[in-house]
Amino acid sequence: MNRQYYMIGITGIGMSSLAQIIRRQGFSVRGSDANPDNKISGILNSSGIDVFPGHQAGRIDKKDTVIYSTAVSKSNPEYIDAEINGCRIIHRSCALKDALGGKKLIAVTGTHGKTTTTYVVSTVLKNAGFDFGMI
Numbered sequence: 001m002n003r004q005y006y007m008i009g010i011t012g013i014g015m016s017s018l019a020q021i022i023r024r025q026g027f028s029v030r031g032s033d034a035n036p037d038n039k040i041s042g043i044l045n046s047s048g049i050d051v052f053p054g055h056q057a058g059r060i061d062k063k064d065t066v067i068y069s070t071a072v073s074k075s076n077p078e079y080i081d082a083e084i085n086g087c088r089i090i091h092r093s094c095a096l097k098d099a100l101g102g103k104k105l106i107a108v109t110g111t112h113g114k115t116t117t118t119y120v121v122s123t124v125l126k127n128a129g130f131d132f133g134m135i
Contacts, residue, residue, distance in 0.1 A: 005095075006060055006087075007031030008078050009069035010051055011040040015092055017135045018067070021099045023047050031067075032059065032078060057081040067095045096135070 005022055009015050010031030020043075023029045030050040033041075041051040052059060057077045060066060066082040066089045073079070082089050090098075108117045118134065125132050 004028045004061060004064050005030075005067060006064040006078075006082070007067045008055065008072045008076060009033055009092075010044065010049075011035075011037040012069055012071065013040075014096075014135070015067070015069050016040045016044060018092060018096055018099060019044060019049055020047055021135070022095075023049055025099065032056075060085055060087060062086065065090065065095075067092055 003026075005019075005027055007015055007019055007029065008031060010019055011033040015031070019029050019031065024047075029048075030052070032052040032055050034055060036051050036053050044051050055076050055078045058081065060078055060081040062085045064082070064085075064087050066079070066087045068076075068079060068089065069092045079089070106121055108114050108121065110117075122132070122134055
């Protein structure tokens with residue numbers, strides 16, 4: 001199993017949460033964002049995750065598994081670099097599935113009300129005494 005991850009678009013809410021999960025599992029994680037959020041970058045940095053501003057070729061190691069978000073186009077210089085280096089390249093949703101493998105999940109989807117519904121579900125689980133996480 002690969003122990004190194006590079007995430008393109010790392011300071012988005014879904015990607016930054018995934019980065020922290022992967023890091024807590026003992027893997028090396030670093031990544032970039034076109035417009036890194038300072039607060040999220042600080043949280044990631046304090047977890048041992050390097051965040052680079054902007055996207056540029058030369059940051060991808062041949063040993064990296066590269067995770068990208070939907071916001072990243074295949075013309076992104078880091079995505080192209082990963083292809084040239086023969087890296088494993090996976091979408092955020094597949095990486096999330098891998099990271100949560102073996103766990104029981106409750107998924108909330110839809111167009112409207114996802115945040116509210118997630119809050120209600122988490123409140124019920126908390127009040128019932130469950131040990132759980134949210135992403």
